[in-house]
Amino acid sequence: MKFTDGNWLIRKGFNIYGAAEVNSVEIGENSITVYVPYFHLRDRGDTLAGPLLTVRISSPRENIICVQAYHFKGRRRRGPEFTINKQDDVKVDIQEGDDFVSLTSGTLTVKIKKTGGWAMDFYSGDKRITGSGYKSMAYITSQNGDVYMREQLDLGVDECVYGLGERFTPFVKNGQVVDIWNRDGGTSSEQAYKNIPFYITNKGYGVFVNDPGCVSYEIASERVSKVQFSVPGEYLEYYVINGPSMKEVLVNYTALTGRPALPPAWSFGLWLTTSFLTDYDEKTVTRFIDGMAERDVPLHVFHFDCFWMKEFQWCDFEWDERYFSDPEGMLKRLKERGLKICVWINPYIAQKSRLFDEGMEKGYLLKRPNGDVWQWDLWQPGMGIVDFTNPEACEWYASKLRRLLDMGVDCFKTDFGERIPTDVVYYDGSDPEKMHNYYTYLYNRTVYNVLCERFGRGNAVLFARSATAGSQQFPVHWGGDCYATYESMAESLRGGLSLCLSGFGFWSHDIGGFESTATPDIYKRWVAFGLLSSHSRLHGSKAYKVPWLYDEEAVDVLRFFTKLKCSLMPYLFSAACEAAYKGIPVMRAMVLEFTDDPTCYYLDKQYMLGDSLLVAPIFNEEGMAVYYLPQGRWTNYFTGEVVEGGCWRREKHGYMSIPLMVRPNSVIATGHEDSRPDYDYADGVVFQVFELQDGACASTTVYSTDGWPEVEFTAKRAKDVIEVKVQGATKPWSVVLRGIKEIKSVDSATYSVEQLGTRIVPDRGACSLCINL
Numbered sequence: 001m002k003f004t005d006g007n008w009l010i011r012k013g014f015n016i017y018g019a020a021e022v023n024s025v026e027i028g029e030n031s032i033t034v035y036v037p038y039f040h041l042r043d044r045g046d047t048l049a050g051p052l053l054t055v056r057i058s059s060p061r062e063n064i065i066c067v068q069a070y071h072f073k074g075r076r077r078r079g080p081e082f083t084i085n086k087q088d089d090v091k092v093d094i095q096e097g098d099d100f101v102s103l104t105s106g107t108l109t110v111k112i113k114k115t116g117g118w119a120m121d122f123y124s125g126d127k128r129i130t131g132s133g134y135k136s137m138a139y140i141t142s143q144n145g146d147v148y149m150r151e152q153l154d155l156g157v158d159e160c161v162y163g164l165g166e167r168f169t170p171f172v173k174n175g176q177v178v179d180i181w182n183r184d185g186g187t188s189s190e191q192a193y194k195n196i197p198f199y200i201t202n203k204g205y206g207v208f209v210n211d212p213g214c215v216s217y218e219i220a221s222e223r224v225s226k227v228q229f230s231v232p233g234e235y236l237e238y239y240v241i242n243g244p245s246m247k248e249v250l251v252n253y254t255a256l257t258g259r260p261a262l263p264p265a266w267s268f269g270l271w272l273t274t275s276f277l278t279d280y281d282e283k284t285v286t287r288f289i290d291g292m293a294e295r296d297v298p299l300h301v302f303h304f305d306c307f308w309m310k311e312f313q314w315c316d317f318e319w320d321e322r323y324f325s326d327p328e329g330m331l332k333r334l335k336e337r338g339l340k341i342c343v344w345i346n347p348y349i350a351q352k353s354r355l356f357d358e359g360m361e362k363g364y365l366l367k368r369p370n371g372d373v374w375q376w377d378l379w380q381p382g383m384g385i386v387d388f389t390n391p392e393a394c395e396w397y398a399s400k401l402r403r404l405l406d407m408g409v410d411c412f413k414t415d416f417g418e419r420i421p422t423d424v425v426y427y428d429g430s431d432p433e434k435m436h437n438y439y440t441y442l443y444n445r446t447v448y449n450v451l452c453e454r455f456g457r458g459n460a461v462l463f464a465r466s467a468t469a470g471s472q473q474f475p476v477h478w479g480g481d482c483y484a485t486y487e488s489m490a491e492s493l494r495g496g497l498s499l500c501l502s503g504f505g506f507w508s509h510d511i512g513g514f515e516s517t518a519t520p521d522i523y524k525r526w527v528a529f530g531l532l533s534s535h536s537r538l539h540g541s542k543a544y545k546v547p548w549l550y551d552e553e554a555v556d557v558l559r560f561f562t563k564l565k566c567s568l569m570p571y572l573f574s575a576a577c578e579a580a581y582k583g584i585p586v587m588r589a590m591v592l593e594f595t596d597d598p599t600c601y602y603l604d605k606q607y608m609l610g611d612s613l614l615v616a617p618i619f620n621e622e623g624m625a626v627y628y629l630p631q632g633r634w635t636n637y638f639t640g641e642v643v644e645g646g647c648w649r650r651e652k653h654g655y656m657s658i659p660l661m662v663r664p665n666s667v668i669a670t671g672h673e674d675s676r677p678d679y680d681y682a683d684g685v686v687f688q689v690f691e692l693q694d695g696a697c698a699s700t701t702v703y704s705t706d707g708w709p710e711v712e713f714t715a716k717r718a719k720d721v722i723e724v725k726v727q728g729a730t731k732p733w734s735v736v737l738r739g740i741k742e743i744k745s746v747d748s749a750t751y752s753v754e755q756l757g758t759r760i761v762p763d764r765g766a767c768s769l770c771i772n773l
Helices: 044-048 246-257 282-294 327-335 354-362 391-407 432-455 486-500 520-531 552-567 569-582 598-602
Strands: 014-018 024-027 032-037 052-061 064-070 092-096 100-105 108-113 120-124 127-132 138-142 147-154 161-165 176-179 195-201 205-209 216-219 226-232 235-242 270-273 301-304 340-345 411-414 536-538 607-609 613-615 624-629 633-636 642-644 647-652 660-662 666-670 685-690 697-703 709-718 721-727 733-738 745-747 751-753 759-762 768-772
Touching (some): 064 108, 270 552, 327 340, 327 391, 354 391, 520 536, 569 666, 666 709, 685 709, 685 721, 721 733
Antiparallel strands (some): 032 052, 064 235, 092 100, 147 226, 205 235, 613 660, 624 647, 709 721, 721 768, 745 768
């Protein structure tokens, strides 16, 4: 939201009372409070009128500094509020001199000038990273009675801003206007399903605005050297989060707002759905599943979309008996084939649903100020919306889900949650403006808790569309309604990378596109991209997504990449555990791994899958891949070809290929199984060591499917000797030295070298090897 007219003037209808200077300072035990008038005080008479800003500085966690700015502090603040995970024992260092006061938490310091014009500067160590200058922080009034609090933080030369949720606009947010307001707008507009008031920059810090309402950002737009954010009301709270690396920023941010939960291993396999508007019944579903099995395409989850329930009755959580006469029997038959089952739900209750009267009578639906149930006809005729601020409504909704779990359902696709009205009254008195974004958190938490209650936290997974800050705790999220075009495929990836720089560890998308029907060419290219994503689902609107309906080669492509993903699960699940335990996403924008490489700042059509695999999807029917390799000797995972990085590459690929490049000095752990994602990753694991350079060390951890570290692998090279150490191995394992064709000897108790000349299979009890090249 813009308040100024160019560099000098204020927009008509606004008054801006910007921070001018510090009048006084109060130092508490672990905080600083400063009082800031909006003009220079010349004499005592100037103290007789305001506004006067009250600014409190504190630290909720190490390396994070909280800024709270008030105009009128006495205004009642209505919820909801984001959950902030504060540490009880944060150590801060407060210093005061004649002309400054400062607070340090870990490596982050805020320094405020006590004399001269207002200046609040943030330092990572001794390096200034951003700050609020003269008149940047402000209280703003409008002629129609609205009031706002605003902050403007400095942007440096070559500083790029990322994040703010799953945004499909350009990846680098500089120059954009972003309003944090969830909308059901597809993937082809500035609207977003998942709006997160958190941004991160390539300078190694992030900023989180602690307000679930509409935070309005002007990112190098109103002032080209500033990130401006404003909120309605008398109070603004934000956190500056230090790294100093971008990864460490995400570690600290997710510690503050919640870490992603670890999804079950089976969820990383291939999901197939009925699609949305297609005709289907048990016979159709069985035909699809049989077709996948007959063609040796591993399938792991089957999803029933909206029309598993009868039209006009969503949601009543009842199977449509016209098409599913024996749902419990059907689910049992499907599960006997090793499949997990997902069903579509949303938080809306149509008037024709048998649950509407029950929800209305018990007060479980949102109401208008006059006490009427809030209803409209968009999506389901006469629908109401469940009020998840009412504990009894949550339990009522959860009870319907438990019946489905009793039948054999394993997880839920939690669709919608964005079209939440503001002319309503909530059970707990929450502010409806702030609840618009926050509603999705309560909705998905309710569903996720039901799954945790039944299966345990490590075995619970959603497929959610809407989100707000903290929603990363309830994975997985998918990108929403995209078109079956290369442009939409690219915009989906942009949105996913943006979300993954906003604290979310896991992300998926509709393989082949949701709207319209993909060509065989697009379908096959999207399959490669989709199976090299965190989670992989075939889904559409009016078109079935089984591969043989496109062409027979599509079957081969889907089989190849599904089996590839299953074989990579020891590596991928290690990345998943890192996401859950540290907050570093599975799918990583190039800038996250290569922050010091300026070429990576703007790259949004390729990504790192974990820390070692570079994926460059193909976005054209010519099969041309254009991608950038950072410095180093990279290895093509499929062919073994080693190429020098630090340059752009242009290659043509068939459908059974994609640029899948391995970073130098990497270990990729692969498994013995290529038909399912959930197996014993430590049994028969192969540690592939890529381009290990002299003086380098490469390591990895193999986790069990319940998230416990099982095997630690480390390889160190000193000239022509590679020393390998393995800890925790109780089952067979082997080592492959990629890029090294011959070895002279291996010093260990018992070993064998296979025909390849580079694969070393030690005795089960061996815990170390000395390999002489």
